[in-house]
Amino acid sequence: MKKQSTTKKAVALKYDGKEDIAPRIKAKGSGAIAEKIIELAKKHGVPIKDDPDLVEILSQLKIDEAIPPEIYVAVAELLSFVYSINSKKR
Secondary structure: OOOOOOOOEEEEEEOOOOOOOOOEEEEEEEOHHHHHHHHHHHHOOOOOOOOHHHHHHHOOOOOOOEOOHHHHHHHHHHHHHHHHHHHHHO
């Protein structure tokens, strides 16, 4: 059985369909930095999805790095979640 880490992690993505081929990592961190990323997201109305497995994969990427094709499906599901939340707000 895999032991779950108790340190909170967070990754922030940005996607501009006019400029980017794929979403990019804009912020990442663990512990206090993760808490700050989450706090800022909430403050600015950015949807938050709790997906520790995806965060683990994304946290291995560098800041401003585009997500690799191997995880497009997982990130597409995340974007679908975000779009559904945004459409409910309208």
